[in-house]
Amino acid sequence: MKYLVDLGSDLELSLAELITVYPNLEIEVVGKNYVIAEAENWDYKEAIHRLAGTRRIGELIFEGKNFEEFSLSEKIDFNKVPNKINYSINNFNLNNENVKKFRKKVLKEIKNQGIKAFLKKPSHKKENILSPSDFYKKNVDIELNLIKSKKMCVFLTKCVFNHGMYEKRDKEMPVKRYSQAISIRLARIMINLSSAKKEETLLDPFCGVGTILTEAVLMGLKVIGTDISFDCVRDSRKNLEHITNKDRKKFNIIRSDAKAIAQTFYENKLNKVAAIVSEPYMGPLIKEPLTFKEIMEIKKKLELLYKEFFFSANKILKQYGRIVFITPVFIAQNKKKFHIDMYSIIKNIDLKIVNPLFGIIKNFEMPFYYKRPDHKIGREIWVLQKFK
Numbered sequence: 001m002k003y004l005v006d007l008g009s010d011l012e013l014s015l016a017e018l019i020t021v022y023p024n025l026e027i028e029v030v031g032k033n034y035v036i037a038e039a040e041n042w043d044y045k046e047a048i049h050r051l052a053g054t055r056r057i058g059e060l061i062f063e064g065k066n067f068e069e070f071s072l073s074e075k076i077d078f079n080k081v082p083n084k085i086n087y088s089i090n091n092f093n094l095n096n097e098n099v100k101k102f103r104k105k106v107l108k109e110i111k112n113q114g115i116k117a118f119l120k121k122p123s124h125k126k127e128n129i130l131s132p133s134d135f136y137k138k139n140v141d142i143e144l145n146l147i148k149s150k151k152m153c154v155f156l157t158k159c160v161f162n163h164g165m166y167e168k169r170d171k172e173m174p175v176k177r178y179s180q181a182i183s184i185r186l187a188r189i190m191i192n193l194s195s196a197k198k199e200e201t202l203l204d205p206f207c208g209v210g211t212i213l214t215e216a217v218l219m220g221l222k223v224i225g226t227d228i229s230f231d232c233v234r235d236s237r238k239n240l241e242h243i244t245n246k247d248r249k250k251f252n253i254i255r256s257d258a259k260a261i262a263q264t265f266y267e268n269k270l271n272k273v274a275a276i277v278s279e280p281y282m283g284p285l286i287k288e289p290l291t292f293k294e295i296m297e298i299k300k301k302l303e304l305l306y307k308e309f310f311f312s313a314n315k316i317l318k319q320y321g322r323i324v325f326i327t328p329v330f331i332a333q334n335k336k337k338f339h340i341d342m343y344s345i346i347k348n349i350d351l352k353i354v355n356p357l358f359g360i361i362k363n364f365e366m367p368f369y370y371k372r373p374d375h376k377i378g379r380e381i382w383v384l385q386k387f388k
């Protein structure tokens, strides 16, 4: 069976997440934010809950030279459809003429069944694809997705990512994330990229208020969080107690300098972990764009911190364990970008940079880049693995 996987705004990151969690999918990269995935049996309902980078999954219901032979009633049992419906047609890469014709044909077919149908369009006029929030707000009953690949394809939407769940969870946390902090969505993508399995242990050595840890617990992992700040240890403990109903078997929060993480594990008699996932300390809060000199000073300090951390962390990571780690990208007054030199940080440490998209996206090189318009710094996301 073929599926459309709509990956939203971060194609590379979301695609890497998809194939890390579902390595058996056969992927055809069609457009800049979606792929066609082929699998015999794919539990797409589980996938939409598990993945944070995927916006919608649709099942192929038609493939042909053109849409003339397409018939919706062959694919949908109209006896089960209410007599008033909202529907939408997403155009992924077709010209408008083709879409107009298709729309007319579908509307005629629905009307012939004695059903009143209302076409729901994206709130933003320039968009051709309904956003997940529009999909839920506009109560869409049937959604069709048009894609031109080798042939003309129609995919029927089966499930759509529900961001409301994340927002609700965020609101209910006893201690909230600060404004520039990592989003729940990115935290979950990073945990998925770590390949950690249920019941395994994940460490966040710069745990802050515990965004990554709470998400990991919800995904069935056990977690250890450490932070140098007493306040953060207290805050993430509160959040973890909330999310686990105070189940102490699921989490452990300790105060520690990340540079001495191996020593902390030794003193607390902790076992090696399967994965380390973290957004570390990334320098002082930036209000105004920095000068070259300021950036160089911060960058030097951070590179030293990360180097010492990786050296220590490598000792408490299991063989084949992964580290998924964010580093900042500083944007100077003249808009020039400055990156953390990961290659020299891990030069003498037994960690290798993994490229999850190797062989899938030509010429793609790690790391992933991630920046939201309201963020003052960019983020690079690295996937490292210990092979020895």
Ligand SMILES: C[S@@+](CC[C@H](N)C(=O)[O-])C[C@H]1O[C@@H](n2cnc3c(N)ncnc32)[C@H](O)[C@@H]1O
Binding pocket: 177, 181, 182, 187, 204, 205, 206, 207, 208, 209, 210, 211, 212, 213, 226, 227, 228, 229, 232, 256, 257, 258, 259, 278, 279, 280, 281, 282
């Ligand atoms: C960007 S925040 C982490 C956000 C966190 N990953 C989350 O999911 O909410 C960085 C954290 O690093 C902590 N920190 C700074 N220097 C540290 C060090 N040397 N060792 C451990 N934690 C440190 C700070 O107290 C802060 O809580």
